[in-house]
Amino acid sequence: MLSWILLILVLAALVAVGTWLWGTVFGRGEVLPPIGDPATVRDANRRAVTDGDLGAVTFELVPRGYRPEQVDDVIAHLAWQLAEARRELSGRPGAEKD
Structure with a gap:
């Protein structure tokens, strides 16, 4: 028995x-x-989005995907660009409004 415990x-x-x-x-x-x-990384992603080169956007990998604050920043920058484009289009003479 002692040999098994050992x-x-x-x-x-x-x-x-x-x-x-x-x-x-x-x-x-x-x-x-x-x-x-x-x-x-944030500045490089913003520059890539501004240039329209979404293939150059990079995110740091974390255990369950990508770093959320980097993804959120890119989405916010894309939303800002879309709002600016809509504002510019609505300011044109003869542009249709939604």
Whole structure:
């Protein structure tokens, strides 16, 4: 009986050491490194949206998708551009109003 208890304790110790060693060698398993300073990413995304190059918009990856504040900023900038375009169109002579 004592040999079984000793075997279980040794096995538990090996699992703990093996898990620590595996984590040390292979790291946390991040998919991609961070893409940069959030302010730089925000400015680059706004510039890409203003230029109409939506393929150049980048978001930093987080565990469940993209960083929400970066996505919200791009959506807000797109909404602002749409409102500006509508305002310019409504100011034209002979333009139809909704």
